[in-house]
Amino acid sequence: MTGQTVRIGTRGSKLALWQANWVKDRIAEHHPEINVELEVIKTSGDKITDVPLARVGGKGLFVKEIEEALLAGRVHLAVHSMKDMPGEMPEGLHIGAIPVRETPYDVLIAKGATTLAELPRGAAVGTSSLRRACQVLHFRPDFDVRPLRGNIDTRIKKLTTEGLDAVILAAAGVKRLGYDHEISAHLDPEVVLPAVGQGALCIQARKNDRETAALLAEIHHPETACTVLAERAFLKRLEGGCQVPIAAFAVLSDGNLELDGMVAETDGSVMLREQMTGSAQSPESLGRALAERLIARGAGDIVQRLIEEFQQS
Numbered sequence: 030m031t032g033q034t035v036r037i038g039t040r041g042s043k044l045a046l047w048q049a050n051w052v053k054d055r056i057a058e059h060h061p062e063i064n065v066e067l068e069v070i071k072t073s074g075d076k077i078t079d080v081p082l083a084r085v086g087g088k089g090l091f092v093k094e095i096e097e098a099l100l101a102g103r104v105h106l107a108v109h110s111m112k113d114m115p116g117e118m119p120e121g122l123h124i125g126a127i128p129v130r131e132t133p134y135d136v137l138i139a140k141g142a143t144t145l146a147e148l149p150r151g152a153a154v155g156t157s158s159l160r161r162a163c164q165v166l167h168f169r170p171d172f173d174v175r176p177l178r179g180n181i182d183t184r185i186k187k188l189t190t191e192g193l194d195a196v197i198l199a200a201a202g203v204k205r206l207g208y209d210h211e212i213s214a215h216l217d218p219e220v221v222l223p224a225v226g227q228g229a230l231c232i233q234a235r236k237n238d239r240e241t242a243a244l245l246a247e248i249h250h251p252e253t254a255c256t257v258l259a260e261r262a263f264l265k266r267l268e269g270g271c272q273v274p275i276a277a278f279a280v281l282s283d284g285n286l287e288l289d290g291m292v293a294e295t296d297g298s299v300m301l302r303e304q305m306t307g308s309a310q311s312p313e314s315l316g317r318a319l320a321e322r323l324i325a326r327g328a329g330d331i332v333q334r335l336i337e338e339f340q341q342s
Contacts, residue, residue, distance in 0.1 A: 034064040035244065038095045038104035041069040042180050044202045048230055049108045055128070055248045063244075068104050070095045092233075096122060099233060105241045107233040111226030111257060112199070116265035118233075125234030126245035127254040131201035133228035133278060135161060135221050138185060138203075139195035139213040145169060145220065152194035155187060159295050161197045163274040164221045166297030181206055197221070201228040222276035222291050222302070225260040229253055252281055255312050262316025263290050267324070269332050272339040277316070284309050290319045292328035295335065301328050 035056065039049035046067070053065045073090040091113045098104050100121055111127070118124070142148045145168060152169075155177035156162050162174045175193065177184050181202050188196050200215060232248075234241045256279035263277040269292070277290040286309045293300040303322050307315035320328075 033062075033240075034066060035106070035241070036066050036068050036104040038068050038070050038098050038107040040072055040091065040095070043206055044110075044181060045108070047205050048110065052106075052108050052128070052230070052232060052248065056244055059247045060244065068098070070098055070104075096233070099235060105234070105238065106245065109231045109233060110202075111229040111231040112224040114226065114231050114261075115270060116261060116268070121236055122233055123236050124231055125242060126232040126249040127257055128230050128232070128248050129250040130253040130256070131228040132204060132215075133223045134200045134218060135197050135216045135223060135227075136200045136203055136212045137195055137197055137214045137216055138188060138211050140188065142195065143213050145195075145214075145216065148172070148194055153192065155184065155191070155193045155196040157184070158224065159271065159274045160224055160276050161221060163293040163295055163297040163300070164276070164291075165197065167293065167300050168220050168297075170297065181208065185211055199224075199227055218278055218289070222289060223278045225264045225275070225277045226257050227278075229257050255279075255281055255286065255309050259286055259288050259307075259312035259316040262313035263288065263320045264316075266317045266320035267292065267328060267332055268336075270336075273332050273335045275332075277319075279312070279315075281309055286312055286315055288315050288319050290316075290323060292323055292331055294331060299331070301326050301331070 037049050037053060039045050049067050056065050072094045092109055095107045096119050099107050106125060137145060139148060150171050151173055153173045153175055154165060155175050157177050165172055166174060177187060177196060181198060184196050184198060187193060203212060232245055259279040260277040264275060267275055269275040274293040274295055279286055279288045285306055287306050289304045291302040301323050303319060305315060305319045
């Protein structure tokens with residue numbers, strides 16, 4: 030493979046470039062003879078910055094154009110945030126590798142408060158996701174939750190420019206970009222359960238590309254993959270997207286997989302949450318089983334109604 034050039038497709042945000050360069054460096058560590066280049070691709074999600082994701086199509090907005098470049102052969106692989114990935118993959122593409130996971134939790138960045146409970150009554154809280162919004166409203170119905178779009182540094186600045194009392198962000202992105210000093214608190218997953226795949230990267234590739242598969246095998250982390258596959262199976266069975274508050278988080282312990290899943294109304298008035306433990310040898314079976322348990326409690330009805338409301342709006 031000496032002299033070969035490998036092209037990585039990525040978005041152009043600071044976080045996306047950090048993630049793509051991290052993958053580039055890992056490949057270079059194992060194969061210094063390979064030239065690795067980044068190709069920045071602007072996605073629909075990057076172009077639409079003033080509308081909540083749930084209103085404009087959800088997660089797929091951040092990956093569609095990159096997947097098209099991958100299918101067309103313009104790039105050999107693509108690096109995404111796993112939590113941006115829809116449950117279904119386009120024909121011909123697959124998850125080529127899932128590297129080791131960064132901190133999966135959410136963090137609070139606030140003015141004069143170190144916990145959600147310390148925020149004043151009626152506090153204005155900015156967040157980019159229905160999942161976070163419904164959970165903080167379930168915890169504190171008095172909050173004034175406001176939609177928040179933009180890159181991480183932009184969202185942190187809006188704490189001041191838009192008169193917010195707090196913003197909630199994914200810990201992984203905040204840490205990767207060096208904003209640790211801004212964190213007021215790490216949110217307890219008992220209060221705010223993380224998004225499916227949060228903190229993990231998805232390295233996407235073409236199914237028939239054996240050379241790229243060999244490169245990616247060296248940075249794949251089986252333990253992380255086990256937890257993420259359980260979470261994604263949960264999401265896929267529920268057939269939900271950004272229009273529905275869905276969360277799932279798995280932990281691997283002594284060969285067992287513990288999965289916590291949640292589906293809720295967007296205002297937090299109803300929250301269905303369950304936990305299950307299963308074998309690490311069949312993570313996707315566990316994800317589907319937990320989804321079935323929540324469907325039996327009415328989660329499927331919530332998902333279907335919210336998707337229909339979105340389509341009619």
